[in-house]
Amino acid sequence: MAIGEAGPGSVRHGAQPKRLEETMRARLGRECVYVPSCRFGLYVALRHWCPPGGRVLMSPVNDDVIFFVVLAAGLRPVQAPLNPLDASIDVDAVPDEVWGSVSAVLTTNLYGNPDPAPRLRHKCDALGIPLFEDGAHAIGSRVGGRPVGAWGEASVFSLSKHVGAKAGGMLSLADPGLREAVEKTCAGLLAPRRTSAELAYLVRPYAEAAVRGLRLRRAAWAAIRLLGLADREEIRMPLRPDELALAAREAPGLDAHHPWVRVDMHDYRLEAGRLRLRRIGRGLDRLDDVLDACRAGTELLLATPWAKPRDAYGTQPLFRVPLFVADRDAAVAALARQGIIVGYLYDPPLDDYAGSQFTDPSPAPEAARWFARHALPVDPLRARAVAEVLERSGARPVRAPGEEELPRSRPTPGGLEQSRD
Numbered sequence: 001m002a003i004g005e006a007g008p009g010s011v012r013h014g015a016q017p018k019r020l021e022e023t024m025r026a027r028l029g030r031e032c033v034y035v036p037s038c039r040f041g042l043y044v045a046l047r048h049w050c051p052p053g054g055r056v057l058m059s060p061v062n063d064d065v066i067f068f069v070v071l072a073a074g075l076r077p078v079q080a081p082l083n084p085l086d087a088s089i090d091v092d093a094v095p096d097e098v099w100g101s102v103s104a105v106l107t108t109n110l111y112g113n114p115d116p117a118p119r120l121r122h123k124c125d126a127l128g129i130p131l132f133e134d135g136a137h138a139i140g141s142r143v144g145g146r147p148v149g150a151w152g153e154a155s156v157f158s159l160s161k162h163v164g165a166k167a168g169g170m171l172s173l174a175d176p177g178l179r180e181a182v183e184k185t186c187a188g189l190l191a192p193r194r195t196s197a198e199l200a201y202l203v204r205p206y207a208e209a210a211v212r213g214l215r216l217r218r219a220a221w222a223a224i225r226l227l228g229l230a231d232r233e234e235i236r237m238p239l240r241p242d243e244l245a246l247a248a249r250e251a252p253g254l255d256a257h258h259p260w261v262r263v264d265m266h267d268y269r270l271e272a273g274r275l276r277l278r279r280i281g282r283g284l285d286r287l288d289d290v291l292d293a294c295r296a297g298t299e300l301l302l303a304t305p306w307a308k309p310r311d312a313y314g315t316q317p318l319f320r321v322p323l324f325v326a327d328r329d330a331a332v333a334a335l336a337r338q339g340i341i342v343g344y345l346y347d348p349p350l351d352d353y354a355g356s357q358f359t360d361p362s363p364a365p366e367a368a369r370w371f372a373r374h375a376l377p378v379d380p381l382r383a384r385a386v387a388e389v390l391e392r393s394g395a396r397p398v399r400a401p402g403e404e405e406l407p408r409s410r411p412t413p414g415g416l417e418q419s420r421d
Contacts, residue, residue, distance in 0.1 A: 031176035037268040038158035041171035045154035046073035054103035060349035068260035074252030081364035086113040111320040114143035117151035137319040163283040231263040297380025320377035334393035347372035
């Protein structure tokens with residue numbers, strides 16, 4: 001149980017979402033606990049296993065919300081060196097003195113490409129520290145013969161992404177005997193259901209469909225900003241270092257860090273209502289069909305000139321496929337002109353973003369900087385449209401650090417061809 005935070009509180013109102021948990025349990029082969037969001041589940045896991053003041057090795061190419069969850073748990077983020085082709089932790093590049101200083105490891109599995117969980121599991125076992133897997137992007141991905149999320153003491157998943165529910169998460173546990181303690185921790189942290197929030201959640205898909213149908217994207221964003229619902233103007237949210245330093249005095253605790261942890265999902269700790277759970281369940285029932293469609297799109301994208309296929313992972317980046325372009329911002333703009341919005345960018349890396357006041361910088365930061373600067377995360381469900389826009393715009397592939405000279409051209413699916421000049 002999280003120290004000092006899981007006092008007596010109401011257990012989840014109404015029937016527990018057993019069917020959602022059973023569905024994920026069948027996928028992972030592990031005990032699963034429904035949580036209102038991936039970030040909430042990660043906070044619970046960190047509080048359960050890590051005493052305040054511990055140090056967590058993690059990827060600097062990651063959502064800033066996850067960074068703030070680690071801080072909220074009273075822990076010190078330690079940025080790891082990365083593999084430049086998939087932004088996974090480079091186990092061999094982590095110095096021995098860093099390994100000796102950390103009290104946990106957190107994977108990212110960015111865009112669905114797995115971190116080297118078997119090696120990290122072995123390293124954590126040798127050091128006697130827990131491994132946590134963030135599988136928010138990685139439902140359907142596998143590594144070492146197991147699903148992503150089946151290696152750590154705990155793993156967390158988002159039901160907002162592949163499932164398409166825009167709400168919900170799952171916390172999976174290697175030890176089923178911890179379920180009761182984890183549920184008590186969750187109960188002590190949940191905010192009570194609000195009818196207004198449930199109604200807004202139910203109406204949102206229809207409002208978004210109307211905006212798309214009427215081509216009112218700019219007007220909608222203006223209204224969102226006017227209502228104070230726009231949390232960020234740039235890729236990274238404002239750090240507000242003076243306020244963050246004050247919040248650190250209250251760590252561990254979600255309340256002081258709420259302005260950062262809530263960004264992009266204000267209901268992240270809200271107890272789910274029956275209608276919300278029902279919609280999540282319908283999305284989870286369709287998950288395999290979505291993943292099949294993603295695999296087809298990923299295969300197409302990995303055959304384009306802007307991809308750097310990884311034989312070890314095959315078609316694993318099922319959430320977003322990172323293509324690598326010389327001018328990422330120009331490619332984003334070219335796609336936006338065709339109504340294709342690129343999200344899930346993580347630039348700059350967290351150590352450059354937050355500085356040494358709030359994190360230990362990576363001992364080898366260049367791979368993360370290269371990835372953050374050049375990776376263009378593409379929705380595999382828009383694969384052909386994206387490839388056509390990039391070809392027409394003249395987007396140039398970029399060579400990775402240490403990569404041999406690229407050939408001048410390579411055919412892409414559908415007869416597209418991209419110059420490498």
